[in-house]
Amino acid sequence: MEKNIPASIRLKRPLQMDEPVCGNDILTTLHAISSKNQIWRLYIGMGYYNCSTIAVVQTQAKYAGVLTELKLPHEMDFSGKDVSGVLF
Numbered sequence: 001m002e003k004n005i006p007a008s009i010r011l012k013r014p015l016q017m018d019e020p021v022c023g024n025d026i027l028t029t030l031h032a033i034s035s036k037n038q039i040w041r042l043y044i045g046m047g048y049y050n051c052s053t054i055a056v057v058q059t060q061a062k063y064a065g066v067l068t069e070l071k072l073p074h075e076m077d078f079s080g081k082d083v084s085g086v087l088f
């Protein structure tokens with residue numbers, strides 16, 4: 001180790017490490033943490049008529065399934081979509 005790691009950057013004390021954990025325990029812990037996540041609807045890109053939207057926002061809106069262009073209700077395809085919250 002003395003040949004590969006210079007003494008100036010070497011740690012002078014032993015590492016303090018936690019006890020080893022089984023992979024299943026880690027997955028259980030991660031599942032418990034991730035179950036607290038909330039799913040929020042993305043409203044970016046639904047905004048205003050006749051305005052510029054930066055490319056990053058357009059890309060995120062496209063992947064989230066958000067309409068990025070203004071259409072009239074008779075021009076939209078609502079087949080297979082829940083429209084219970086849409087106001088016309």
